[in-house]
Amino acid sequence: MLLGNVIVDFANWIWGYPLLILLLGGGLSLTLYSEFVPFKYFGHAINVLRGKYDSADEKGEINHYQALSTQLASTVGMGNIAGVAIAITTGGPGAIFWMWMSAIVGISTKFFTCTLAIMYRSKDENGQVHGGPMHVIKEGLGKPWMPLAYLFCVMGLIGCLPIFQTNQLTQVIRDVLILPNGLGTEFITLGENQYRLTDVYTGLILTVFVSAVIFGGLKRIANVASKMVPLMIVIYFVVVVTILVLNVTEVPKMLWVIIEDAFTGQAVMGGALGAVIVAGARRAAFSNEAGIGTAPIAHGAAKTDEPVREGLVAMLGPTIDTLVVCTLTALAILITNVWQTTDAVGVTLTSNAFESAFPNYGNYILLTCIVFFAASSLFSYSWYGSRCFAFLFGEKNKHYYNYIYVATIIVGASVSLNTIFNLIDGSFAVMAIPTMISTLILAPKVKAEANKYFAKYK
Numbered sequence: 001m002l003l004g005n006v007i008v009d010f011a012n013w014i015w016g017y018p019l020l021i022l023l024l025g026g027g028l029s030l031t032l033y034s035e036f037v038p039f040k041y042f043g044h045a046i047n048v049l050r051g052k053y054d055s056a057d058e059k060g061e062i063n064h065y066q067a068l069s070t071q072l073a074s075t076v077g078m079g080n081i082a083g084v085a086i087a088i089t090t091g092g093p094g095a096i097f098w099m100w101m102s103a104i105v106g107i108s109t110k111f112f113t114c115t116l117a118i119m120y121r122s123k124d125e126n127g128q129v130h131g132g133p134m135h136v137i138k139e140g141l142g143k144p145w146m147p148l149a150y151l152f153c154v155m156g157l158i159g160c161l162p163i164f165q166t167n168q169l170t171q172v173i174r175d176v177l178i179l180p181n182g183l184g185t186e187f188i189t190l191g192e193n194q195y196r197l198t199d200v201y202t203g204l205i206l207t208v209f210v211s212a213v214i215f216g217g218l219k220r221i222a223n224v225a226s227k228m229v230p231l232m233i234v235i236y237f238v239v240v241v242t243i244l245v246l247n248v249t250e251v252p253k254m255l256w257v258i259i260e261d262a263f264t265g266q267a268v269m270g271g272a273l274g275a276v277i278v279a280g281a282r283r284a285a286f287s288n289e290a291g292i293g294t295a296p297i298a299h300g301a302a303k304t305d306e307p308v309r310e311g312l313v314a315m316l317g318p319t320i321d322t323l324v325v326c327t328l329t330a331l332a333i334l335i336t337n338v339w340q341t342t343d344a345v346g347v348t349l350t351s352n353a354f355e356s357a358f359p360n361y362g363n364y365i366l367l368t369c370i371v372f373f374a375a376s377s378l379f380s381y382s383w384y385g386s387r388c389f390a391f392l393f394g395e396k397n398k399h400y401y402n403y404i405y406v407a408t409i410i411v412g413a414s415v416s417l418n419t420i421f422n423l424i425d426g427s428f429a430v431m432a433i434p435t436m437i438s439t440l441i442l443a444p445k446v447k448a449e450a451n452k453y454f455a456k457y458k
């Protein structure tokens with residue numbers, strides 16, 4: 001299909017070395033420029049997250065914990081299950097190493113971008129404050145830079161669509177529940193394409209479920225996310241750690257495979273080291289969104305008047321979703337060897353790993369986890385997209401985005417993974433450009449704010 005080819009070609013082109021330099025190089029420069037400040041205050045960040053410094057009198061809609069939960073609801077999702085599998089199949093085990101490197105520099109990126117999200121918030125016509133890269137550009141850089149704000153929002157409308165999460169959730173439901181029971185054999189034809197009828201039904205059910213939450217606004221999304229996120233991480237953590245304990249002698253070997261392959265890329269890329277780095281960085285961006293700009297939208301709604309506190313809370317995200325959850329997923333796939341013994345891609349590869357470790361019921365365990373992961377992501381991305389829509393078309397019109405959002409759930413459930421995967425990837429890449437440019441320009445403002453805050457804290 002011509003449009004699908006254009007989307008794939010664009011995504012591969014935009015994720016070239018200039019963007020890698022902007023994301024990885026930018027994150028490294030922020031780490032050095034901050035003198036490793038984010039890494040020095042992990043303990044303080046946890047105290048902020050626990051609510052030690054919460055105040056009901058400060059501006060914002062949600063507390064620190066709810067802001068991080070909303071962010072993690074979108075990042076600790078399909079990017080950590082399907083995204084890791086895609087990274088390994090496209091870049092080999094070495095891609096995981098470069099996901100780690102992206103996450104480490106992403107800690108500083110998250111600190112800077114989410115501190116800025118509080119420093120440069122805008123008020124809407126109802127007096128409510130909002131943050132995010134578009135507001136940072138508007139309030140911090142001014143009118144000459146507004147095209148970057150509009151670019152971010154336009155691509156955010158596409159990048160935040162639920163099609164990838166829906167696609168992968170539908171895929172695992174089809175592989176685990178529908179096809180093994182002899183169902184899913186009926187198709188409908190639209191134009192030149194055929195769509196499995198059960199996939200359409202799955203999309204309709206998801207549409208109803210997601211609509212019940214997202215039309216309740218940010219507070220309902222945050223409340224649901226704050227309850228789902230800890231549960232889903234604990235369940236997934238326990239199951240994958242069990243796989244690793246059962247194969248404990250293989251863990252050091254697989255860690256070495258990841259490190260060795262990171263610098264040779266010989267597993268699947270024929271020694272193309274640059275391609276391995278690209279694969280890792282692309283999947284890390286989808287996993288933790290550091291530098292993409294969605295997380296600052298969530299943290300920009302936090303109830304706080306101390307920008308640095310929110311930056312510290314936000315930096316915990318890459319640690320949890322990439323350094324912990326993605327590593328667990330990668331080790332499960334590598335230890336069970338399904339990445340070499342099957343032709344599966346995406347979430348099906350992870351499903352095969354679980355089934356290999358727990359015959360007859362591993363698929364069902366993963367399906368349970370995926371329902372939580374995908375649902376939480378679907379809630380959070382709707383909020384991000386509606387904030388972009390509100391910036392472009394006004395606060396009173398933001399609810400229209402939700403109608404578009406739920407309508408595309410059925411599309412995501414029915415079309416091919418490759419097209420969807422590259423559409424979201426390409427959109428995220430473009431979103432990173434205004435986010436990182438504005439962050440690097442305004443980095444001295446963050447450093448000055450941090451110096452003032454930590455002097456007071458000490």
